Amino acid sequence: QLHLQESGPGLVKPSETLSLTCTVSGGSISSFGSYWGWVRQPPGKRLEWIGSISYTGRTYYIPSLKSRLTISADTSKNQFSLNLSSVTAADTAVYYCARDLGYFEIDYWGQGTLVTVSS
Amino acid sequence: DVVMTQSPLSLPVTLGQPASISCRSSQSLANSDGDTHLNWYQLRPGQSPRRLIYKVSNRDSGVPDRFSGSGSDTDFTLKISRVEAEDLGIYYCMQGTHWPGTFGQGTKLEVK
Numbered sequence: 001q002l003h004l005q006e007s008g009p010g011l012v013k014p015s016e017t018l019s020l021t022c023t024v025s026g027g028s029i030s031s032f033g034s035y036w037g038w039v040r041q042p043p044g045k046r047l048e049w050i051g052s053i054s055y056t057g058r059t060y061y062i063p064s065l066k067s068r069l070t071i072s073a074d075t076s077k078n079q080f081s082l083n084l085s086s087v088t089a090a091d092t093a094v095y096y097c098a099r100d101l102g103y104f105e106i107d108y109w110g111q112g113t114l115v116t117v118s119s
Numbered sequence: 120d121v122v123m124t125q126s127p128l129s130l131p132v133t134l135g136q137p138a139s140i141s142c143r144s145s146q147s148l149a150n151s152d153g154d155t156h157l158n159w160y161q162l163r164p165g166q167s168p169r170r171l172i173y174k175v176s177n178r179d180s181g182v183p184d185r186f187s188g189s190g191s192d193t194d195f196t197l198k199i200s201r202v203e204a205e206d207l208g209i210y211y212c213m214q215g216t217h218w219p220g221t222f223g224q225g226t227k228l229e230v231k
Binding site for chain 1: 150154156158160165166167168169170173174179211213214215216218219220221222223224225
């Protein structure tokens with residue numbers, strides 16, 4: 001059974017960088033055809049897919065965040081990470097990591113972690 | 120981006136009674152590969168989101184058969200034949216045919 005777990009600070013100051021890591025167990029992030037992504041949900045708003053990294057290391061970002069978002073992977077640790085720079089209060093959200101098997105067939109999710117942007 | 124519109128946003132139900140959630144897309148979700156990438160997810164407090172239905176009507180492993188999905192093109196439905204207490208939560212549709220994938224607003228299933 002695949003398990004994903006987010007980790008990282010729950011509070012980030014405005015203009016700083018939000019960094020989260022997703023640790024995957026029960027499967028490899030290098031598995032053929034897999035994509036490893038991030039979905040967030042700001043308070044009172046709908047879920048929003050923001051980006052992913054494929055099993056080959058290719059990255060995909062939502063255009064509105066492309067200039068601030070970096071997703072990377074460490075295959076030796078079976079982890080992938082999110083870095084979102086120059087954050088504002090609008091980046092406050094529950095952030096989920098997830099596995100996607102293509103065409104956004106997201107079948108496994110982490111539990112989610114609330115990140116608040118505030119001074 | 121494709122806009123996904125769910126209705127209702129709140130669905131008060133009596134346990135043991137059926138429930139139905141509608142999801143409409145701003146563009147057809149029929150893909151050139153012959154599939155329609157429309158999924159349904161359940162979100163309960165303190166738990167990971169759970170996929171219930173993929174590609175319109177396929178139930179995920181372990182999902183009770185009281186859950187069913189149907190629809191085509193731009194109009195989709197999630198039905199629960201008899202709502203149980205464990206079904207209470209928020210339900211989201213998501214399309215994956217058009218990049219980027221997008222979600223509906225969510226429908227809160229609650230006890231009447």
